[in-house]
Amino acid sequence: MNLAYDYPVLGAFWTVMWIFLWVLWIVLLFRIIGDIFRDDTLSGAGKTGWLIFVVLLPFLGVFVYVLARGKGMGEREMKHAQAKQQAFDDYVRETAGGGAGPGNEGEQLARLSEVRARGDITDAEFQRAKEKILH
Template identity: 70%
Template sequence: MNEYVNLAYDYPLLGAFWTVLWIVLWVSWFILLFRVIADIFRDDTLSGWAKTGWLFFTILLPFLGVFVYVLARGRSMGSRERRHLQAQQEALDHYIRETAGGTGRKSEADELMKLSEIRARGDITDEEFRRAKEKILH
């Protein structure tokens, strides 16, 4: 028993590697667990009872529940995620358009006001003003 035994953990670099590996695996596991739970709530095709069943299965038996969920419904998780991200992007774009001043198209009154300013400066004639005004109003 007095013999010195070389184990993998006796080497500090290898011990650090195993520690980092376990931390990465645990973080990956929790990311997968939370993505599955988010996907359960996000899926509109599941009924309330089905969502409850998947949640209980995932929470009570997490490893088995997550792996069964990924095997059974994992193929469509990506498409649900894409639809969710597209809906978020559309909502953000809509909010930005509203906040920035509408659809980007100026109202007729704004265009007529600018047109009258151009005429007042003398950059266009009365005939050009009349034609531009008719174009705006029709």
């Protein structure tokens, strides 16, 4: 009959620590594989070589990759995050149909001019709206 006290606290601590380190290593392995594919400076042969090294000799491959290219990993991750943020910002600006940002005044004035040309607003309303856009 196995009871809970047959497993010492120090044994439980070591088990939890090894599981934590194993999960940490798996996460690092996948981050490195993602970094290999994300790096635009590596040629196809370079990416293939690093990928084979990391997959066939995972422990050694991960440690060598971090030593050789670890500094650039952070820079590439930052560049990737900035590119994603810029793409998101562009999408929001495009979807919102222009806000009060610079460069949109011309578009807003052109639309306002079209509305006045159709006769939907008077000249006085046009002037007030134009002042509102420009200020």
